[in-house]
Amino acid sequence: xxxxxxxxxxxxxxxxxxxxxxxxxxxxxxxxxxxxxxxxxxxxxxxxxxxxxxxxxxxxxxxxxxxxxxxxxxxxxxxxxxxxxxxxxxxxxxxxxxxxxxxxxxxxxxxxxxxxxx
Amino acid sequence: xxxxxxxxxxxxxxxxxxxxxxxxxxxxxxxxxxxxxxxxxxxxxxxxxxxxxxxxxxxxxxxxxxxxxxxxxxxxxxxxxxxxxxxxxxxxxxxxxxxxxxxxxxxxxx
Numbered sequence: 001x002x003x004x005x006x007x008x009x010x011x012x013x014x015x016x017x018x019x020x021x022x023x024x025x026x027x028x029x030x031x032x033x034x035x036x037x038x039x040x041x042x043x044x045x046x047x048x049x050x051x052x053x054x055x056x057x058x059x060x061x062x063x064x065x066x067x068x069x070x071x072x073x074x075x076x077x078x079x080x081x082x083x084x085x086x087x088x089x090x091x092x093x094x095x096x097x098x099x100x101x102x103x104x105x106x107x108x109x110x111x112x113x114x115x116x117x118x
Numbered sequence: 119x120x121x122x123x124x125x126x127x128x129x130x131x132x133x134x135x136x137x138x139x140x141x142x143x144x145x146x147x148x149x150x151x152x153x154x155x156x157x158x159x160x161x162x163x164x165x166x167x168x169x170x171x172x173x174x175x176x177x178x179x180x181x182x183x184x185x186x187x188x189x190x191x192x193x194x195x196x197x198x199x200x201x202x203x204x205x206x207x208x209x210x211x212x213x214x215x216x217x218x219x220x221x222x223x224x225x226x227x228x
Contacts, residue, residue, distance in 0.1 A: 004160075033215070033216075035218075040220065041220065042124075042206065042218050042219060042220035042221050043161070043206065043208075043218040044218075045215050045216065048215055056215075058215055059215075090160050090161070092160075107151075107163065107216065108163070109160030109161050109162070110160050111158075111159055111160055112158070112159070112160050
């Protein structure tokens with residue numbers, strides 16, 4: 001079954017304690033990205049990756065890091081979490097629909113990780 | 119950066135009614151996408167649009183890519199309770215990241 005998985009699904013942590021949210025896809029997609037979803041603000045992109053070892057900042061990258069050492073994995077790292085990073089996080093990966101245009105179509109989203117930073 | 123205005127923010131409708139929502143952009147897009155998000159889950163792609171003027175259907179859902187390339191709308195006909203959720207538009211041009219609207223929360227009263 002084609003899917004994007006994230007772990008953990010729920011996480012409560014304290015300010016300053018480093019954490020990593022993992023993301024993995026089994027569709028051999030080249031494009032992966034991270035979003036945060038906040039009430040009234042919709043989905044905002046944090047980082048994205050067009051391929052292995054290629055990552056770029058999205059709209060709200062401050063306070064986050066990512067890595068793309070393998071095609072299937074795209075972990076999100078919070079080196080020193082703060083309360084304003086309390087949010088719902090989604091990982092996504094993309095293939096392409098016919099007719100193929102760019103890699104960003106048909107983004108498949110993971111189930112989400114709800115993070116609370118105290 | 120690019121911004122998407124999605125309206126309405128929320129809708130309460132009777133089962134069986136038709137629904138219409140739309141998105142407008144401050145700049146031209148090459149692609150419009152419509153997603154639905156149900157509680158506790160990630161957004162799921164409903165319809166993808168690639169050409170200005172394109173009209174595409176997926177069951178009871180119909181979406182159109184505006185002629186100006188700055189807008190798109192989504193219609194749902196004969197709504198049913200399982201249509202409840204948040205609907206997002208998204209778009210991009212070239213290789214820029216996807217930009218999402220803030221969503222339309224749909225509630226269906228049986």
